Amino acid sequence: MEKKITIRDVAKHAGVSVASVSYALNGKDKLSPETKQRIMEAIEELEYEPSLTARCLSNGDSKLIGVTLPITEKGDIPGVLLNNPFFGEFISGVEYVIRKEGYDILFSGVETDRQYKDWIQRRRLDGIIMLGVYPHSLLKEIKNLDIPIALTDAYEDYTKDFHRVMVEDKLGGYLATKHLIEMGHTEIAFVTGSLKKSPLNNQRYLGYLQALEEADLEVKEEYFIEEHVNFEGGYKAGIELLKRKIKATAIFAIADIMAIGLMKAFRENNKDIPGDYSIIGFDDIKFASYVTPGLTTMKQDIMKKGMICAEMVLEALQKKSSERKTVILKPELIIRDSIRKIK
């Protein structure tokens, strides 16, 4: 095996001290341009690769980006990632971008009682991408860390201290509902996760209300159902709607995974989609196109969201900038076969 090139070899080759090479590697401004140039040439000629451990020590660059998910498990049932395929698609986007730049993902579920800040420091993370909703106290604790942190779908005022990628959720809710109205529906139910806990759900609800109001349609309380944002929640909502014997001909579900649960509940009870109920979802997860009938939905580009989060964090690292950015994506109507036209 070849002998490994060390910092000492580089120093000798360039005719400078080890400390000078170290300064050069860590971008410290203590060297003349000529010295820097000589060192860079030596590094290239010897094909020197500074070890990661050493680099970590010198400037804290761990080349690790933390990606976190809130833990949703109950009892002994693992909960992370499982309840919505959204997460897998998002992480796929993140992984793609950071791998190309030589970073790795440190992946972790976040328990709310965990010493999160401590964990970030111990792991010497270069940046963090946080999926999902976290308590204000946790964000407050970490906002002064000098690493870039990107949040998704964060509406609260205090999240302005972070990088953010968001979707125009109100617009999405509006466009989804408007599409149902344009297809002739006037009785439109709304199936959602908690409005209280999630500003995102709330925004989509506001869009729903706006579309109804514009069309002079009544907002009916029996058309509103709050459930967990997963398949089971959608399924329960479907059973509940059937029990209420509602006259709604259409349902807007704020997540595809809930819409797919609704479809299952209706089909099991011999209701046809879109014959008896038209359904529109939100997200455009892969499975929206896999089910039959294909689910019409408001697409947010999930993978792109992950890629943008990663790019924002990497850019902030490279520029050593403390500027915080918010990127807002437009949702897009994807028409498939789950909506019937009413004359």
Place this chain on the structure above:
Amino acid sequence: MEKKITIRDVAKHAGVSVASVSYALNGKDKLSPETKQRIMEAIEELEYEPSLTARCLSNGDSKLIGVTLPITEKGDIPGVLLNNPFFGEFISGVEYVIRKEGYDILFSGVETDRQYKDWIQRRRLDGIIMLGVYPHSLLKEIKNLDIPIALTDAYEDYTKDFHRVMVEDKLGGYLATKHLIEMGHTEIAFVTGSLKKSPLNNQRYLGYLQALEEADLEVKEEYFIEEHVNFEGGYKAGIELLKRKIKATAIFAIADIMAIGLMKAFRENNKDIPGDYSIIGFDDIKFASYVTPGLTTMKQDIMKKGMICAEMVLEALQKKSSERKTVILKPELIIRDSIRKIK
């Protein structure tokens, strides 16, 4: 052999205490930048690589378990995780177990041309869990690392040097086919990923052949289709089967995600499931129960598989044992609504 460089050598060389080097290695913020700098230089000069034992002694376990997936992307489309929800469920199981023990997941796609061994050492991984199929050369390169490595579904002889979690795939293929036969089907198509590249697919195929033979049924070449193991592959297989105008009344797909693709292709062509075609899958991914009709399948407990991989790796770490284990899980028939009984 060269004398191994120890943490004491580094301390002596840098003129600091062993504790200081240990702090530096563990990223503790107790040192001045100058001290850190000196330690970094000493590490570089001596080519010091903290060994697993040394890390344990200095309490410097990285507490990192690597989880890898092969990269399936084409061009600029991120491919990791996406093509089968299987992966998300598996990682969920791993994460749950290792988090409880204070470990984190270092998650990465593996490009075949990557310096994988180098990456493992640089990251000082305590253990690795590898999902999917990797080239023999890659496994050969890493098998002598002194950390526990767990593989899934690894049949090749040379994988005996690793921890393994497997499923009785041949038995699963046999039971799936036998169930179709017991439901009265005699013309049974087989939809699979590459038999050549995947011993797992091959095992399931052998089980299929065994069941046909036992029942004195003919193996027909036009009933065999090889495609990619994803939704699109299943969809294409469905279109191909329709084109062949086969008389098969039932299809065994070696992965649920392919079976769901088949269902979509048939439904789009106005074929009823199970009226026109009965389908059985393999895996029991969450979506097998979400689709309508619910997909009958051979369940392998995916999350449990992830949990067992994690437990094997942690146990080997704790016992400092070099023993290699293979755990073989039994598949289980899950009956839903995708198979018609033929009188």
